[in-house]
Amino acid sequence: MATPPRLLDERQRMTSIILIVYTTQYRKGGAQFRQVAETLAREKRSLGMAVRCVAVERKIALQTLLKQLKGDGQLLAEFHFVGHAGIYGPMWGSTEYPEQFSPYELRQLEFPWAIEAKAYFHACRTAPWFAPYFARQQQVTSYGYHWYTTFSAQPDRYRFPGKQKPHRPLYAFGSPGRKSHGWGATFKKVIGKMAAEPWKEFSPSAEPVDTSYNEVAKLYAATFADITVRRDEFAWLRGHLPQDAVLRVLDVGCGNGSLLKALLPQLDSGVGVDVSEGLLLQAKKVAEENPQLSFYRIEGPTLPLPDHSVDVAISLLSFRYLDWDPMLVELMRVLKPNGKLLVVDMVTAPVTLSEYPQLLRSKLRHYQDRKRRPEFYSKLRQLVTHPGWAHMLKFNPIRSLREMQTYLESRFPGRKAEIINVGLHSRILAFDSGPVSNYQPGSTQYP
Numbered sequence: 001m002a003t004p005p006r007l008l009d010e011r012q013r014m015t016s017i018i019l020i021v022y023t024t025q026y027r028k029g030g031a032q033f034r035q036v037a038e039t040l041a042r043e044k045r046s047l048g049m050a051v052r053c054v055a056v057e058r059k060i061a062l063q064t065l066l067k068q069l070k071g072d073g074q075l076l077a078e079f080h081f082v083g084h085a086g087i088y089g090p091m092w093g094s095t096e097y098p099e100q101f102s103p104y105e106l107r108q109l110e111f112p113w114a115i116e117a118k119a120y121f122h123a124c125r126t127a128p129w130f131a132p133y134f135a136r137q138q139q140v141t142s143y144g145y146h147w148y149t150t151f152s153a154q155p156d157r158y159r160f161p162g163k164q165k166p167h168r169p170l171y172a173f174g175s176p177g178r179k180s181h182g183w184g185a186t187f188k189k190v191i192g193k194m195a196a197e198p199w200k201e202f203s204p205s206a207e208p209v210d211t212s213y214n215e216v217a218k219l220y221a222a223t224f225a226d227i228t229v230r231r232d233e234f235a236w237l238r239g240h241l242p243q244d245a246v247l248r249v250l251d252v253g254c255g256n257g258s259l260l261k262a263l264l265p266q267l268d269s270g271v272g273v274d275v276s277e278g279l280l281l282q283a284k285k286v287a288e289e290n291p292q293l294s295f296y297r298i299e300g301p302t303l304p305l306p307d308h309s310v311d312v313a314i315s316l317l318s319f320r321y322l323d324w325d326p327m328l329v330e331l332m333r334v335l336k337p338n339g340k341l342l343v344v345d346m347v348t349a350p351v352t353l354s355e356y357p358q359l360l361r362s363k364l365r366h367y368q369d370r371k372r373r374p375e376f377y378s379k380l381r382q383l384v385t386h387p388g389w390a391h392m393l394k395f396n397p398i399r400s401l402r403e404m405q406t407y408l409e410s411r412f413p414g415r416k417a418e419i420i421n422v423g424l425h426s427r428i429l430a431f432d433s434g435p436v437s438n439y440q441p442g443s444t445q446y447p
């Protein structure tokens with residue numbers, strides 16, 4: 001939907017401010033983030049702009065601040081965040097109690113934007129997913145960095161900040177390349193040859209963007225018609241279903257329904273929910289042949305099921321996309337008290353030295369698999385080389401191992417995530433919650 005043109009009037013100019021928020025408690029760098037924020041504030045003030053520069057350590061503090069600004073009739077001409085970020089945007093809290101807004105919560109944040117407002121995220125990796133999402137949801141031009149940020153005494157070319165003095169200018173510097181602190185990057189910095197990564201700009205889109213699997217739904221369904229091609233994941237899930245019980249299973253992010261179909265011999269009935277109409281069309285074909293299965297569309301963390309009606313909820317390769325806290329509350333509602341949640345998902349984490357044997361075993365099996373299932377691999381190639389796949393991935397990033405593991409283990413104390421497969425930059429994490437009556441809301445607030 002096109003945004004109506006907004007006119008800059010005198011009242012707007014009078015009441016518009018630049019809001020700079022920074023964090024000091026999440027990981028290292030707190031004092032420098034303050035210094036970066038204050039440098040930015042001085043520069044903006046010197047241009048005659050009204051600036052508010054505040055440390056905001058918790059999500060709730062930002063929500064409160066925005067409400068106050070709105071109540072005071074102040075508008076934001078610019079919003080700046082200075083601090084750490086995960087792929088889903090700014091990190092709040094501390095490493096013990098990390099917090100991040102879920103996409104659902106972000107949609108509900110009420111920023112009192114002035115016309116032609118802009119939002120800048122001075123933090124690592126904010127361009128791949130977060131800034132474009134923010135631009136779409138908040139309808140403001142947003143900026144982020146594709147790679148990592150570091151501190152520099154100069155904004156455009158890296159200069160070592162030297163001994164910290166609170167009033168020296170300091171900048172969050174977009175450092176191009178995969179590693180801001182690797183050997184190559186360090187060398188370039190030392191010889192003064194590292195130019196800053198330019199901001200990536202994202203405009204609010206006039207048209208709604210389809211971020212789902214819809215465009216590749218048919219190819220996806222053809223590739224994963226038989227879910228047992230995901231050998232390790234399927235074996236783990238099957239092994240963690242309670243035996244000898246009449247089971248009603250919910251599959252969240254069910255895709256084309258092939259998991260429930262493959263688990264049918266162990267189930268009484270199954271319900272799949274998914275956001276993609278395209279994939280649900282494929283899943284409904286599975287339901288036509290298997291009346292114990294049904295599939296529904298969901299859009300957000302609401303499940304079309306009665307309270308305490310499900311024995312096991314499964315999320316296979318879809319947990320990363322969900323609004324974690326609100327969805328977990330909803331899952332706790334629909335699961336029976338002795339029911340459980342099984343999550344299997346891909347997460348990012350570089351391989352460690354001790355994992356090399358497991359990595360080599362995985363690679364070897366993968367190589368053997370390619371020979372055993374040439375048809376599957378040819379379909380997989382068609383799927384991942386389709387332009388719709390790259391488009392979908394742009395809007396659906398995978399999460400870090402630390403994020404997902406911390407989150408799940410904090411909500412079900414005493415339960416540990418397992419790693420069932422290792423890649424060079426990724427892992428397959430598997431988590432069995434045990435009886436969900438042990439669920440604890442927890443202090444960490446990742447999405």
Ligand SMILES: C[S@@+](CC[C@H](N)C(=O)[O-])C[C@H]1O[C@@H](n2cnc3c(N)ncnc32)[C@H](O)[C@@H]1O
Nearest residue numbers: 213224253254255274275276279316317318321
């Ligand atoms: C990698 S696919 C996995 C599908 C299926 N579980 C499988 O293993 O074949 C991820 C699935 O999550 C679904 N999904 C993404 N965001 C979702 C959301 N917010 N709510 C429900 N499903 C979602 C996608 O439509 C897609 O079907």
